[in-house]
């Protein structure tokens with residue numbers, strides 16, 4: 303039996319008439335860009351995340367760029383983030399004019415290690431009239447960008463307390479964490495801004511691209527509203543912005559899907575419980591470690607395994623969908639050679655990138671499919687005892 307890594311059709315089938323009526327309405331009204339559905343979605347999304355505001359834009363990547371600019375990252379500023387994430391986290395830093403500085407992760411949660419952040423700031427930084435600067439180079443620290451990877455939030459109690467002490471803005475990359483919580487507080491409601499992606503494979507996916515920034519700071523919200531439309535209001539421009547709006551039709555689809563999101567989270571969390579107990583006896587496999595303060599939405603279900611590449615091939619040969627998120631940590635990407643990192647600089651991220659494999663977790667998986675995934679993994683290691 304083949305088991306797909308993700309089958310979005312199964313999620314859409316029960317709501318297909320609602321989605322069709324969104325499409326029909328767009329066709330009849332010819333309202334294609336922003337519009338009342340986007341404004342309603344912004345309200346509903348802010349409410350869902352427990353923030354004052356939410357501002358729609360064209361993608362999660364754009365949400366990150368807009369948020370970094372809006373919290374006042376200036377050209378040449380350092381942004382501290384993780385190397386173990388989707389490329390867009392660091393790509394957005396560069397596109398916003400910043401320089402990524404990568405700090406290593408915790409080996410269990412895969413998220414940035416707060417102790418390394420506070421250590422790095424203490425060792426390298428001083429508070430000056432220009433803000434926090436790197437003592438060695440004079441470069442400003444523009445922001446800290448924690449990434450809530452695979453649906454589990456970063457330890458935001460620690461990150462916020464460090465960043466409040468230093469007065470450094472925080473931009474959460476919550477693209478994989480819509481609805482996730484840390485200490486019972488939602489992703490996107492901790493930092494100065496939170497960034498979300500509606501890429502179709504995310505837990506809340508559009509039928510195309512889309513993104514959102516959450517914030518409870520009205521000035522940041524206003525700046526993003528201006529930046530997403532050429533940095534102006536009407537035809538008066540104070541700065542040069544972008545064309546990064548959310549389509550009305552995507553906003554309509556997302557409004558339909560948002561009402562089902564909590565239910566879909568339940569399905570993923572149930573599957574995670576199944577794997578956790580079914581894989582317990584397989585000693586070559588570690589299931590995800592979820593910290594006690596975290597409520598994960600399992601955007602991915604990522605195992606740490608021995609003989610990763612052989613397992614990957616074996617699962618594929620047996621029709622079990624799987625993928626490696628992420629095979630090359632960002633500090634070792636060709637495009638970041640100029641930052642001067644070498645192999646060995648961030649050992650936990652480097653080690654983890656050779657051990658991880660993500661398996662199907664979407665909520666509509668059947669019990670037979672879950673069993674098939676587990677049995678195929680067991681069969682692989684049984685041959686290799």
Ligand SMILES: *Cc1c(COP(=O)(O)O)cnc(C)c1O
Nearest residue numbers: 361362363388390391477499501
């Ligand atoms: C998906 C994702 C993004 C980018 O979102 P897009 O909507 O694809 O631009 C950024 N960061 C992380 C961690 C992501 O998973």
